Amino acid sequence: MKDLRFVLAIGVCVALGLAASAAPPGRGSTATAAPQVGAAPAATTAVSTAKWVYLTFDDGPSAKYTAQILRILQAYHVRATFFEVGQNVKRYPALTRRVDQLGHSVQNHSWSHPNLTKANWSTFKYQVRTTDRYLRAQTGYTPRCLRPPYGATNRVVAKRAAMLGKKIQLWSVDPADWSRPGTSVIVRRVLSKVHTGSVILMHDGGGNRSQTVAALPTILKTLKARGYLFYPLWCQ
Numbered sequence: 001m002k003d004l005r006f007v008l009a010i011g012v013c014v015a016l017g018l019a020a021s022a023a024p025p026g027r028g029s030t031a032t033a034a035p036q037v038g039a040a041p042a043a044t045t046a047v048s049t050a051k052w053v054y055l056t057f058d059d060g061p062s063a064k065y066t067a068q069i070l071r072i073l074q075a076y077h078v079r080a081t082f083f084e085v086g087q088n089v090k091r092y093p094a095l096t097r098r099v100d101q102l103g104h105s106v107q108n109h110s111w112s113h114p115n116l117t118k119a120n121w122s123t124f125k126y127q128v129r130t131t132d133r134y135l136r137a138q139t140g141y142t143p144r145c146l147r148p149p150y151g152a153t154n155r156v157v158a159k160r161a162a163m164l165g166k167k168i169q170l171w172s173v174d175p176a177d178w179s180r181p182g183t184s185v186i187v188r189r190v191l192s193k194v195h196t197g198s199v200i201l202m203h204d205g206g207g208n209r210s211q212t213v214a215a216l217p218t219i220l221k222t223l224k225a226r227g228y229l230f231y232p233l234w235c236q
């Protein structure tokens with residue numbers, strides 16, 4: 001589902017600081033509240049030393065890989081964000097429900113993964129709203145984050161997203177796991193680029209994600225050892 005040209009464009013977007021900021025507190029629970037990206041930590045020792053990241057998975061749910069990833073996240077007591085493709089939700093609704101029930105955030109990644117910068121308003125609305133409807137049927141809430149496929153966004157996309165009550169949520173660390181560069185390469189790319197507030201992009205759907213699954217335990221183990229906390233994104 002990825003196109004190298006888009007990936008290069010994404011790199012430029014991120015370099016230019018166009019990656020949308022990560023979200024504030026979790027749904028209705030102060031216990032899950034994450035610091036705002038870029039926000040100054042509160043003046044307590046406990047908070048000022050805190051480090052956190054946002055782990056995100058795109059293009060699912062996938063019959064083969066989503067459950068494997070959920071099991072690993074559960075084993076490490078880590079909560080993440082899943083940007084799901086509506087037509088996959090329609091096909092595997094129970095997986096979407098499971099992701100939600102385990103405390104992860106389920107967010108909108110369009111209906112059929114088009115480039116939204118090339119969509120007209122009618123198509124844009126269909127892509128977002130139909131996905132919302134299928135997600136809501138499983139999770140009980142309407143997602144506030146929209147991650148445009150390929151990270152392809154511009155002012156029109158951001159404005160249209162806002163008109164539908166959405167914030168654009170991109171990422172800041174991209175190991176290109178979808179291109180299957182090798183498990184150790186995925187691990188190294190994440191661990192060398194991550195810092196507090198990073199939004200890490202990985203994939204549970206859209207193709208063979210066995211390397212992503214294999215890389216995940218080492219990534220989680222190492223980030224935990226470095227003192228990172230993991231928060232889901234809500235875009236509230």
Ligand SMILES: [Zn+2]
Nearest residue numbers: 058059149150
């Ligand atoms: Zn995608």
